[in-house]
Amino acid sequence: MNNFIKENLDRIEERISNACLKSGRSRDSVTLIAVSKTKPIDTIMEAYEHGIRLFGENRVQEMLDKETEMPKDINWHLIGHLQRNKAKQVIGKTCMIHSVESVELASNLSKYSLESDIVTDVLVEVNIAGEASKYGVAPENLRQFIRQINSYNGIRIRGLMTVAPFTENQEDNREYFRKMRQLSVDIKAENIDNVYMDFLSMGMTGDFETAIEEGATHIRIGTGIFGNR
Ligand SMILES: *Cc1c(COP(=O)(O)O)cnc(C)c1O
Numbered sequence: 001m002n003n004f005i006k007e008n009l010d011r012i013e014e015r016i017s018n019a020c021l022k023s024g025r026s027r028d029s030v031t032l033i034a035v036s037k038t039k040p041i042d043t044i045m046e047a048y049e050h051g052i053r054l055f056g057e058n059r060v061q062e063m064l065d066k067e068t069e070m071p072k073d074i075n076w077h078l079i080g081h082l083q084r085n086k087a088k089q090v091i092g093k094t095c096m097i098h099s100v101e102s103v104e105l106a107s108n109l110s111k112y113s114l115e116s117d118i119v120t121d122v123l124v125e126v127n128i129a130g131e132a133s134k135y136g137v138a139p140e141n142l143r144q145f146i147r148q149i150n151s152y153n154g155i156r157i158r159g160l161m162t163v164a165p166f167t168e169n170q171e172d173n174r175e176y177f178r179k180m181r182q183l184s185v186d187i188k189a190e191n192i193d194n195v196y197m198d199f200l201s202m203g204m205t206g207d208f209e210t211a212i213e214e215g216a217t218h219i220r221i222g223t224g225i226f227g228n229r
Contacts, residue, residue, distance in 0.1 A: 005046040008225050016219070019212040030212055033077050035204075035222030037062065038229045041069055047225060048074065056098075056220050060086045067093050079161075079201075079220055081135050088112045096121040098161040098201050098220075101137050103148050110154030119154055123161040123201050126183065128176045134163060142183060143190075150194045159199030159217070160184050170207035177202055177214035184215075 012032070020027050035056040036044045044055065044066070053073060057063035058080025067076050075095040082090065082099055087108035090097065100106050100122045113120045124146060127136030137145045142160075150157060162180050164173040180202055188197035203211025205224035212219065223229065 004227065005043070005225065006050050008227070009047065009050050009052070012221055012224050015209060016212065019209040022209075023213040025212065029217065031218045033079070033201075033218055033220045034225050035079065035220050036066070036226065037080070037222065039226050041066060043226060044070070052225075054095075056222075060089055064089060064093060077218075077220075084108045091116050091120060092118060094120075096123065096158065096199075098123045098218075099125045099135065100149070100155075101125045101135055101145075103145070106149035106152055106155060110152030113154030119156050121158045122155045123159050123199060124149075124157065126160050126162045126180060128162045128180055129165050131165060136162065139179065139183060143187065146187060146192065146195055150192050153194070155194075157195045157197075159197050159201065160187075161201035161218075163204070164202065164207055164211075167206065170210040173207045174210050174214060177207075177211050177216070181215040 016030055017027055020030060033054045033056040034047050034052045037058045054075050054077060056077040056079040063076055063078060076093060077096050077098060078090055078094045079098045082097060082105060084105045087105060091112045109120055125136040126142060127134045127138055160180055160183060164176045167173055180200060184197050184200050199217045200215055201218040203216045203219040205221050208219040208221060
């Protein structure tokens with residue numbers, strides 16, 4: 001075993017701290033989610049052994065398999081597209097679902113959560129750049145969407161999530177992160193029942209510093225920790 005993952009984690013941690021410093025934020029206002037999709041358990045366990053307890057997966061079955069095999073003090077974040085017919089399987093297995101973008105999915109998640117006597121934290125995925133290839137609610141439909149799902153008592157709408165465009169230069173995504181932050185602030189100000197807007201999940205390996213500067217509370221880093229997939 002080499003120190004590849006430890007060194008990556010140290011480097012990422014330093015970059016997070018610097019971005020926090022630069023933007024006058026405290027380090028603990030930013031939560032790092034290690035995106036472990038496609039990576040085998042022994043690799044993920046190296047990150048675990050270096051203190052990581054939050055992991056992100058984008059496929060239901062893969063997350064459930066890893067959840068079964070790995071230590072129980074891990075919190076699993078479901079960050080990928082979730083089909084509504086798989087909603088039941090994930091209830092109680094994930095601490096937050098980042099990718100709610102349809103009323104039917106929200107309804108199913110709520111129903112199965114209530115059946116299990118729990119409330120599931122969710123984020124609404126926003127397609128902030130209007131990319132045809134991306135999931136998410138269009139920014140102009142967001143308010144109406146949130147008002148369609150806020151009465152589902154089995155979910156708590158904790159905030160917003162986006163996957164910004166792929167770019168070589170993270171400065172290009174600043175405008176999108178800024179728009180996300182503004183949407184979040186505006187919706188929070190409406191004081192809608194069951195809508196908290198205290199979380200903003202944005203920023204990946206290629207753009208997390210800019211996301212932090214623009215207000216991300218959760219960053220999702222895969223390649224920067226585990227290497228290429
Ligand atoms: C894969 C993935 C990430 C991590 O991407 P990296 O560029 O490897 O850091 C973050 N968010 C989502 C939704 C993903 O699917």
